[in-house]
Amino acid sequence: MLPIVQHPAAAKEFVNDPNRSRWHDQALWFVRSKRDKQAASLPEWEYLRETASGIKTHTIANLSHYLQEFERNATARGAVVHWARDAEHHNEIVLRILHDHKTKRIVKSKSMLTEECGLNHFLEDNGIDVVDTDLGERIVQLRGETPSHIVLPAIHIKKEEVGDTFHEHLGTDEGASDPKYLAEAARGHLRDKFLAGEIGITGVNFAIAETGGLVVCTNEGNADLGTSLPRVHIACMGIEKLLPRQRDLGVFTRLLARSATGQPITSYTSHFNGPRDENSELHIVLVDNGRSRLRESETFRAAMHCIRCGACMNTCPVYRRSGGHSYRATVPGPIGSVLSPTRDQNSYKSLPYACSLCGSCSDVCPVKIPLHHQLLAWRGELVGKKLLPVSKRLSMRCASYLFRFPALFRLVGQVGRFALRVLPRWATHNRLNVWTIARELPEPPKESFHQWHRRHRNH
Amino acid sequence: MTVALFVPCYIDQLYPDVAIATLEVLERLGVDVAYPDGQTCCGQPMANTGCETDTAPVARRLVDLFADFDAVVCPSGSCVSMVRNHYAAYFDAEDAKFQHVTSKTYELCEYLHDVVGVTHLDVKFPHRVSLHQSCHGLRELRLGQSSESMTPRENKVRKLLNLVDGIEWVEPDRPDDCCGFGGTFAVNEADVSAEMGRARIADHCDKGSEVLASADMSCLMHLQGLIRREKNPIQVMHVAQILSGRPLGAA
Numbered sequence: 206m207l208p209i210v211q212h213p214a215a216a217k218e219f220v221n222d223p224n225r226s227r228w229h230d231q232a233l234w235f236v237r238s239k240r241d242k243q244a245a246s247l248p249e250w251e252y253l254r255e256t257a258s259g260i261k262t263h264t265i266a267n268l269s270h271y272l273q274e275f276e277r278n279a280t281a282r283g284a285v286v287h288w289a290r291d292a293e294h295h296n297e298i299v300l301r302i303l304h305d306h307k308t309k310r311i312v313k314s315k316s317m318l319t320e321e322c323g324l325n326h327f328l329e330d331n332g333i334d335v336v337d338t339d340l341g342e343r344i345v346q347l348r349g350e351t352p353s354h355i356v357l358p359a360i361h362i363k364k365e366e367v368g369d370t371f372h373e374h375l376g377t378d379e380g381a382s383d384p385k386y387l388a389e390a391a392r393g394h395l396r397d398k399f400l401a402g403e404i405g406i407t408g409v410n411f412a413i414a415e416t417g418g419l420v421v422c423t424n425e426g427n428a429d430l431g432t433s434l435p436r437v438h439i440a441c442m443g444i445e446k447l448l449p450r451q452r453d454l455g456v457f458t459r460l461l462a463r464s465a466t467g468q469p470i471t472s473y474t475s476h477f478n479g480p481r482d483e484n485s486e487l488h489i490v491l492v493d494n495g496r497s498r499l500r501e502s503e504t505f506r507a508a509m510h511c512i513r514c515g516a517c518m519n520t521c522p523v524y525r526r527s528g529g530h531s532y533r534a535t536v537p538g539p540i541g542s543v544l545s546p547t548r549d550q551n552s553y554k555s556l557p558y559a560c561s562l563c564g565s566c567s568d569v570c571p572v573k574i575p576l577h578h579q580l581l582a583w584r585g586e587l588v589g590k591k592l593l594p595v596s597k598r599l600s601m602r603c604a605s606y607l608f609r610f611p612a613l614f615r616l617v618g619q620v621g622r623f624a625l626r627v628l629p630r631w632a633t634h635n636r637l638n639v640w641t642i643a644r645e646l647p648e649p650p651k652e653s654f655h656q657w658h659r660r661h662r663n664h
Numbered sequence: 665m666t667v668a669l670f671v672p673c674y675i676d677q678l679y680p681d682v683a684i685a686t687l688e689v690l691e692r693l694g695v696d697v698a699y700p701d702g703q704t705c706c707g708q709p710m711a712n713t714g715c716e717t718d719t720a721p722v723a724r725r726l727v728d729l730f731a732d733f734d735a736v737v738c739p740s741g742s743c744v745s746m747v748r749n750h751y752a753a754y755f756d757a758e759d760a761k762f763q764h765v766t767s768k769t770y771e772l773c774e775y776l777h778d779v780v781g782v783t784h785l786d787v788k789f790p791h792r793v794s795l796h797q798s799c800h801g802l803r804e805l806r807l808g809q810s811s812e813s814m815t816p817r818e819n820k821v822r823k824l825l826n827l828v829d830g831i832e833w834v835e836p837d838r839p840d841d842c843c844g845f846g847g848t849f850a851v852n853e854a855d856v857s858a859e860m861g862r863a864r865i866a867d868h869c870d871k872g873s874e875v876l877a878s879a880d881m882s883c884l885m886h887l888q889g890l891i892r893r894e895k896n897p898i899q900v901m902h903v904a905q906i907l908s909g910r911p912l913g914a915a
Contacts, residue, residue, distance in 0.1 A: 213853050220855045230863065234838070241811060250814040520812060522842045526859045559853060561846025561860070562712060564803035568812035581750075584714025593714065597848075601710045605718035608673070608704040609725060618677040639851045643858035644889025647678045654671050654680035658699050662687075 207552035210534070212559040216527030225361075230525040232360060237519040239467020240569070246469075247459070257456050258573035261510035264447055265500060271414040271447050272491065278417025282479030284487040292322035295492045299324060299406070299439055300331055302488055306437055308333075308403040314421070314428035315339040316408025317355050317513055318441050318492060321535045324406075336398040338427040340391055347374045353529030355536055356465045356515035361528050395427070405431035409442035410512070411457060412489075415450045418478040419489065422461060422471040429475050439488045440477065444496050445509040457512060460571035465514040499547050504582045508543045510572035517566035517576055523559050532556060539566035539576040546583055554592045557583035615655060622649035666696045668733035670726075670769065672740045672881075673705040679881050685908035686739040686772055692908075693780055697737075700729050707754075708746040712847045716753065723754040731761040735779070736769040739904045741801025741880050742847075744771040749804055771805055772904055773879050777820040782827065787909035790830030794873035795822060796864065796887070797840045798880030807879070811840050821879050821903055828906055834873040836864075845886035861890045869898050875912060879903045 220226045244250045264271055276286045289295035295318075303311070311328065313335055319325065325335050325346070337346045341358035345351065347370050352358030359367070368382040377390045407428045411420040419440050421428045432438040448454060462468040480487040500506055518524045518538030529537040534545040534553065542556035557580045566576040587593055607614050625633060626649050634641040652660075667690065671683040690697045707722035726747070730736045738744050747769045755762035776782045801807045801821070808819030825831055844850065844860025851857075865887060868876050876898055878884050884900040891898060905914045 213855065216853070217855055220859050223859075226859060227863070234841075244812075244814055247814075522844065522860050523853065523856050526856050557714075558849070559856075561799070561842050561844055561849045561853075561857070563799035563842035563846070565799070565810070565812055565840075565842065568803055568810050581712065581714075584712070585716050586714070588714035588716070597713065598715065601713050601715040601718045604705075605707075605710050605715070605722055608707070608722045611702040611704055614673070614704045622677065639854045640889070642854055643893060644861075644886065645892040646889065647885055649678065650680050652680065654676045654683040655701075655703075657680050657684060658687075662699065 212555040216531035219528040233519045243463035274414040287490045289492045296327040311335045312402030312431040313406040404437040405435045406439045424472045437486045441490045464516040464571040516569045520565045520569045543579045625649040665734045670738035672743045682902040685904040688908045706743045706746045720754045727765045739772040745800040745804035773821045785827040788829040792874045794834040794868045796878040834871045836867040843883045
């Protein structure tokens with residue numbers, strides 16, 4: 206059983222440290238603004254979103270067909286396709302490949318799927334040396350943390366803190382925080398790791414059924430180096446990463462980097478069509494891990510459209526102020542709050558409520574997942590399963606009763622307004638009244654609109 | 665043609681002047697307005713908490729109450745979105761009363777802009793004003809173009825306020841970041857909610873705005889609570905109050 210995540214408590218320290226939460230908010234808003242500029246530069250932006258959403262809907266509806274087509278074509282190109290029903294199975298498959306090659310040293314480029322499966326820990330427990338080669342992921346790995354964002358894994362860490370981490374692990378000068386200097390140090394450090402790596406593991410951004418090919422998008426070229434030096438490449442992907450045809454790809458590469466970081470395209474868009482030569486191997490691990498179950502749900506199926514661009518995180522006002530770790534999940538933010546309860550409703554029941562229903566995520570999503578409506582739908586599901594605290598269910602039951610009887614509603618309103626006027630401040634503004642911890646209560650008017658209307662309009 | 669005035673529960677009890685101002689604006693424009701007795705709430709607090717069985721009877725009441733009117737007008741984007749976009753979950757799709765009410769309920773600015781087609785208002789408001797666009801008005805009712813969306817839309821709230829004499833617009837850096845009210849969210853996630861609100865207030869204050877105006881009083885209730893606590897040099901006003909010619913400080 207997973208522990209129960211209480212988002213408000215998990216976010217408290219981060220949000221109440223203005224130096225951190227405001228800086229984090231600004232950093233992500235900057236990325237969101239870059240995205241806006243890039244989106245605005247394409248007159249066909251909304252058409253692209255609509256098209257991408259349509260392609261994904263079609264693909265997910267015909268998923269088994271396209272998965273089999275992909276397997277056929279990838280195998281014909283010389284790749285070995287593995288099917289993993291869950292995280293454990295996936296990790297075992299990867300470990301078996303490593304054992305087959307008697308290898309202990311792995312270079313890994315960014316993959317949220319392997320984070321989801323807990324691959325790093327699993328391999329380390331089995332005596333394998335795993336090096337994350339994405340700079341952000343490496344920083345997080347050296348600090349013994351997890352990514353707080355799916356595209357910008359170390360967005361929660363300040364450059365001074367990176368300097369401290371590098372001083373400790375890479376021997377950079379104490380107190381050094383110049384990003385250029387630190388990046389250069391990481392580059393040197395990673396170069397040695399690349400040269401020593403025996404097997405490269407990557408994630409997958411897109412897999413194309415028609416060709417059996419894979420596409421990996423990075424900005425650092427680490428996926429390319431990590432698969433060019435070692436002889437064996439293991440590509441791990443969720444089954445929803447599929448696209449039917451090669452020509453569909455352009456729709457998504459145009460949307461992905463613009464949505465993710467506000468770049469027209471990632472620095473590297475690498476295509477892998479089978480192993481690179483007869484002395485090399487390409488293993489593709491197709492992972493389900495709850496996706497088939499999600500696909501069964503009419504309400505939440507569209508969440509499978511997700512291309513993991515992170516735009517919903519950058520735009521989410523709650524995420525920006527509470528930080529990715531407050532979600533206690535591999536995928537944080539709006540899409541994470543939709544996906545996490547599909548894995549464990551009880552454990553993640555507070556996440557659909559970590560949302561003001563502002564709807565910005567739905568408007569920013571490049572594949573048009575109705576995120577805020579899905580979060581609202583989750584609340585209904587959770588209440589249906591009696592997973593909302595009794596106090597909250599009871600207060601809503603009372604409110605419902607109150608609103609069914611106008612005379613009672615008016616009476617309670619009048620008594621409440623009167624009480625607000627005559628009670629001393631300490632009785633209304635205290636820690637028990639959560640509203641008043643940071644805010645004043647409204648000044649109660651003498652009469653309600655209903656009373657005013659009786660006096661002025663009902664002659 | 666008779667229009668029913670739909671007054672949200674919290675406006676009725678805590679901000680009656682917003683409803684009075686709404687009534688006055690409509691009456692001055694020659695709209696025949698009735699205020700059906702027995703109104704309470706649209707059910708949004710329960711619905712947004714996920715308590716669907718508690719929402720259904722409240723939604724049913726509202727539809728029965730307004731079914732005989734040609735249109736329903738409400739000075740709150742959030743409540744209108746509830747009726748328009750979320751009531752389907754509580755009614756039979758063929759229910760004629762539901763069909764009528766859900767399709768004929770308008771947010772005030774939307775009604776003035778789309779149905780009445782107001783082109784002239786004889787009111788003044790000689791102040792520096794910044795607009796707080798409520799999320800539900802913007803992204804659920806599409807009263808304007810949200811900053812994420814690339815689909816051009818005219819901003820109905822701003823167009824109406826542009827008919828008022830003397831408004832000097834002040835633009836915040838972030839035109840439509842959420843204020844953090846979010847109904848029960850304001851209490852559930854009190855820390856995050858307050859921090860979101862403070863950021864909005866600072867953005868508007870920093871640009872020299874005197875009045876933070878919005879078509880949704882619920883956002884303003886939250887922001888006003890923070891402004892009063894932190895003694896920020898800015899006031900809040902509902903758009904209806906400005907359109908009806910109220911002076912500064914009416915809210």
